[in-house]
Amino acid sequence: xxxxxxxxxxxxxxxxxxxxxxxxxxxxxxxxxxxxxxxxxxxxxxxxxxxxxxxxxxxxxxxxxxxxxxxxxxxxxxxxxxxxxxxxxxxxxxxxxxxxxxxxxxxxxxxxxxxxxxxxxxxxxxxxxxxxxxxxxxxxxxxxxxxxxxxxxxxxxxxxxxxxxxxxxxxxxxxxxxxxxxxxxxxxxxxxxxxxxxxxxxxxxxxxxxxxxxxxxxxxxxxxxxxxxxxxxxxxxxxxxxxxxxxxxxxxxxxxxxxxxxxxxxxxxxxxxxxxxxxxxxxxxxxxxxxxxxxxxxxxx
Amino acid sequence: xxxxxxxxxxxxxxxxxxxxxxxxxxxxxxxxxxxxxxxxxxxxxxxxxxxxxxxxxxxxxxxxxxxxxxxxxxxxxxxxxxxxxxxxxxxxxxxxxxxxxxxxxxxxxxxxxxxxxxxxxxxxxxxxxxxxxxxxxxxxxxxxxxxxxxxxxxxxxxxxxxxxxxxxxxxxxxxxxxxxxxxxxxxxxxxxxxxxxxxxxxxxxxxxxxxxxxxxxxxxxxxxxxxxxxxxxxxxxxxxxxxx
Numbered sequence: 001x002x003x004x005x006x007x008x009x010x011x012x013x014x015x016x017x018x019x020x021x022x023x024x025x026x027x028x029x030x031x032x033x034x035x036x037x038x039x040x041x042x043x044x045x046x047x048x049x050x051x052x053x054x055x056x057x058x059x060x061x062x063x064x065x066x067x068x069x070x071x072x073x074x075x076x077x078x079x080x081x082x083x084x085x086x087x088x089x090x091x092x093x094x095x096x097x098x099x100x101x102x103x104x105x106x107x108x109x110x111x112x113x114x115x116x117x118x119x120x121x122x123x124x125x126x127x128x129x130x131x132x133x134x135x136x137x138x139x140x141x142x143x144x145x146x147x148x149x150x151x152x153x154x155x156x157x158x159x160x161x162x163x164x165x166x167x168x169x170x171x172x173x174x175x176x177x178x179x180x181x182x183x184x185x186x187x188x189x190x191x192x193x194x195x196x197x198x199x200x201x202x203x204x205x206x207x208x209x210x211x212x213x214x215x216x217x218x219x220x221x222x223x224x225x226x227x228x229x230x231x232x233x234x235x236x237x238x239x240x241x242x243x244x245x246x247x248x249x250x251x252x253x254x255x256x257x258x259x260x261x262x263x264x265x266x267x268x269x270x271x272x273x274x275x276x277x278x279x280x281x282x283x284x285x286x287x288x289x290x291x292x293x294x295x296x297x298x299x300x301x
Numbered sequence: 302x303x304x305x306x307x308x309x310x311x312x313x314x315x316x317x318x319x320x321x322x323x324x325x326x327x328x329x330x331x332x333x334x335x336x337x338x339x340x341x342x343x344x345x346x347x348x349x350x351x352x353x354x355x356x357x358x359x360x361x362x363x364x365x366x367x368x369x370x371x372x373x374x375x376x377x378x379x380x381x382x383x384x385x386x387x388x389x390x391x392x393x394x395x396x397x398x399x400x401x402x403x404x405x406x407x408x409x410x411x412x413x414x415x416x417x418x419x420x421x422x423x424x425x426x427x428x429x430x431x432x433x434x435x436x437x438x439x440x441x442x443x444x445x446x447x448x449x450x451x452x453x454x455x456x457x458x459x460x461x462x463x464x465x466x467x468x469x470x471x472x473x474x475x476x477x478x479x480x481x482x483x484x485x486x487x488x489x490x491x492x493x494x495x496x497x498x499x500x501x502x503x504x505x506x507x508x509x510x511x512x513x514x515x516x517x518x519x520x521x522x523x524x525x526x527x528x529x530x531x532x533x534x535x536x537x538x539x540x541x542x543x544x545x
Binding site for chain 1: 307
């Protein structure tokens with residue numbers, strides 16, 4: 001196991017920021033770490049990176065304990081903190097050289113820095129001041145410093161927040177390339193990102209673990225509820241639709257396009273209903289709840 | 302530790318900080334020493350650098366907090382402290398790296414004042430009529446005093462994310478430790494009873510001792526433990542995030 005978190009708890013004053021969380025991350029896995037703002041994602045990350053100690057519980061990174069063997073853990077972890085702090089008055093290469101000097105065990109620092117600059121596409125920006133870079137390039141510098149010492153585990157805290165759509169795609173591509181050889185824990189609240197990058201998802205809410213599953217089964221899990229989109233040619237009243245068996249709730253804005261929530265699949269029933277009432281169906285399809293709705297269901301107050 | 306030291310030194314010289322500090326230090330003391338009517342050597346007539354060693358600590362009280370004020374407060378404000386402390390280095394290395402960088406800047410600032418010494422050595426009648434021992438002692442004293450102020454400044458910087466607050470706090474602490482205890486010892490309540498003890502807590506007493514050209518181990522130990530105390534306090538402040 002790359003990362004083992006067991007019964008992790010962090011208490012600030014009276015408040016439980018993280019409450020008995022346990023999970024494991026296998027080598028090579030990309031774990032999506034989800035939760036609403038303030039759920040305890042960043043706190044958990046700070047504990048895994050040895051920045052703050054936990055109140056109770058244990059974390060092991062590649063077999064080393066974060067409290068008793070923090071120097072070992074720090075060598076194996078690359079961390080991109082939330083909001084990507086950087087020294088804006090340093091030059092890109094100067095900054096990476098500084099970070100490399102903080103890691104006595106890196107051999108051939110110059111070559112490693114050049115590799116990182118190439119891998120993150122900073123070739124043209126390497127002689128600029130960090131403060132003069134665009135947000136997307138700053139994020140690349142953040143990724144470069146996280147990977148500089150060739151860590152086994154990478155932790156990214158909201159790596160794409162505040163970027164424009166093009167930059168988001170670029171950063172995601174970089175992370176995707178990395179995921180071939182590294183274990184990655186990625187915190188985010190953008191669902192497309194999770195779908196695009198992660199094999200597994202953990203959702204925490206108010207410090208508690210509410211889901212730990214791969215993406216398919218998480219979506220499957222909420223399949224108990226079906227949503228059927230139907231478009232009729234004629235106006236339909238909601239009372240009529242509610243009489244169909246298993247229908248729980250219906251929604252529409254114009255009485256033509258309906259969203260029908262039901263406990264079982266009702267496509268056939270809707271079709272028969274239309275035939276019976278002599279109405280015309282223009283389109284009919286059923287969708288499973290997407291991740292976004294799973295997330296909302298699990299973390300709603 | 303060396304990586305931090307290097308980064309801070311590079312920061313001093315790539316920004317204007319180092320040059321402004323060195324030039325203003327030289328300029329202010331040069332004015333006192335050669336130009337201002339009440340203090341200049343040419344009117345005074347004695348071949349010594351006393352007025353330099355009298356005013357230099359006061360200039361340091363303002364300059365050193367200005368150099369150190371951003372050292373930790375900036376890291377805390379922008380969150381770069383998180384980048385540093387998730388690397389395999391210890392808090393103490395971080396503190397010492399920054400402390401020694403500030404001390405080095407003090408040293409760089411002091412070196413050009415040797416020119417003043419050479420000038421007076423040359424102007425003396427007969428030539429070379431200057432108490433070189435006492436002057437060397439004074440330089441050493443001034444260096445230790447600057448180092449002590451650096452540790453105070455770094456400490457103040459670790460307490461707050463606001464640079465102005467760090468500056469004022471460092472200025473206040475430097476003033477109290479340099480001059481405050483001295484003045485306190487002259488209170489009627491204290492004078493004649495434990496005034497020597499109170500004086501010895503302050504920096505000035507030890508600075509004066511070394512300035513006479515007598516390098517006493519006790520004074521050296523005082524300055525070293527003074528810096529050590531503040532550096533340790535800074536380390537504890539940095540670690541305090543772990544106790545929350």
